[in-house]
Amino acid sequence: MLQIANVSFAYDEAPVLADISFEVGKGEHLSIIGESGCGKSTLLKIVYGLLHINVGEVFWNETRVMGPLYSLVPGEPYMKYLSQDFDLMPFTTVRENVSQYLSVFDLEEMERRTQELLKMIEMEAFANTKVKNLSGGQQQRVALARVLAQEPEILLLDEPFSHIDNFRKNGLRRKLFAYLKKQGITCLTATHDYNDVLPFADRVIVLKDQHIIADEPTTALYQNPKSLYIASLFGEANEIPVNIVKSYADTKRRIIVYAHEFKVSQTSGLSVTVKKCYPMGSHFLVEGCSEDQTIYFNSSLHLDSEAEVFLNISLETINKRLV
Structure with a gap:
């Protein structure tokens, strides 16, 4: 279980998050929504351990996420974070970007897993294309396959489909979130797009003015929003x-x-x-x-x-x- 307890955070004295607390069960899909600048991306970075917090704690089961002051390489090995900048290796191929992170030593199994992930992101035809020659949307799909290759226990997704055209976006959503459920991977998705949320998230947290103003099952929150702000996030x-x-x-x-x-x-x-x-x-x-x-x-x-x-x-x- 992921536990966030009484977390507060500020950038240069400008408060972003205040007294944030919630839990996420194993295999649960939680969406974090709210207007731009409300702290969605900041919260994911705190959970992953990229930002140091003076107030509050983050735990995965019994393991505390310590943050950059305590880790030579920020981030936790059991957790993967797909940020809005994709952090790919531009001069290597799509296949190499994905297969490099597979914890598989058998060559046949490595090829099978690589093909499985390339099929999920619909990039089989670009397997031997260098990443630098891909569009932004194609790079985002490769970045997604790469974090999945590492078989995380927790996956943090920050606007995961923002660069992907609508022609592929809906099918990719269905494939990705079905895969995560099948594998029992806990997922936190920060998004401004309710199409990422309504069909797929088990639960939704709404951020506004540094605080959580709603934390409810997705359908219940949509059907009975407590404010115009919450309703407007769904349409x-x-x-x-x-x-x-x-x-x-x-x-x-x-x-x-x-x-x-x-x-x-x-x-x-x-x-x-x-x-x-x-x-x-x-x-x-x-x-x-x-x-x-x-x-x-x-x-x-x-x-x-x-x-x-x-x-x-x-x-x-x-x-x-x-x-």
């Missing part, structure tokens, strides 16, 4: 007074509603004036205005600017979202 969302969507409600409490949860009607509901309509492929994202509040909602049809429509929300959504 377009709104915070509105409940009494403007249900006129009979005698409360001024507010409700979080995702754009896709509004149902458009031509006859009754919350009156909204359309301002802009953005094509999204399978639907339109509509920016509207109601009682001087901007509201975002989805529509299956294009809506003209200044058109009046009505929005409805299910009673189930209202009951579980009151904040």
Whole structure:
């Protein structure tokens, strides 16, 4: 089990993290999300032992992560960290970058494992290409295969698909996270992309203003976000007074509603004036205005600017979202 206890950290007196505590079980996949600059990458570096902390402790089972002041080579051997700069060997081939880190002495087994990893990252055709001749996205895939070759007990991923085009990104996500589950590898992923989170993470931690503001199972957090900030990390969302969507409600409490949860009607509901309509492929994202509040909602049809429509929300959504 990974244990982070009461960790605080600052860069040159500028606080980044304050009193951070959580645990991650063996084989669990934890996603760390939050706005840019909230400390996601810093937290991974602390867990790996790249940054020294004066306050707090990090343990993997009974072993304490000591940090750079106590290690000639920062980082822990049972843990691997895929950073946003890939740290590859540019003048050697893709195959060599991967196979060099395999703890296998039998040549046939080494070749089998190398091919397995190259297939996972869909780079078999580039096995003999020097890394310096690859694109940024291809290099990121090689870096991913290289950390997997080392068979870590814990894998730390910092924006692991940020350079990879959408054509390959979705398939690579499915292959990678299925592989980690099969191998029982504990995984921490820092990301700004909810597509890295919703289908794959067992649990989510949300960082804001130096603190953890949410730590919940992924589906539960998505379905019942406690703030607009949390909901917005999963997609377009709104915070509105409940009494403007249900006129009979005698409360001024507010409700979080995702754009896709509004149902458009031509006859009754919350009156909204359309301002802009953005094509999204399978639907339109509509920016509207109601009682001087901007509201975002989805529509299956294009809506003209200044058109009046009505929005409805299910009673189930209202009951579980009151904040």
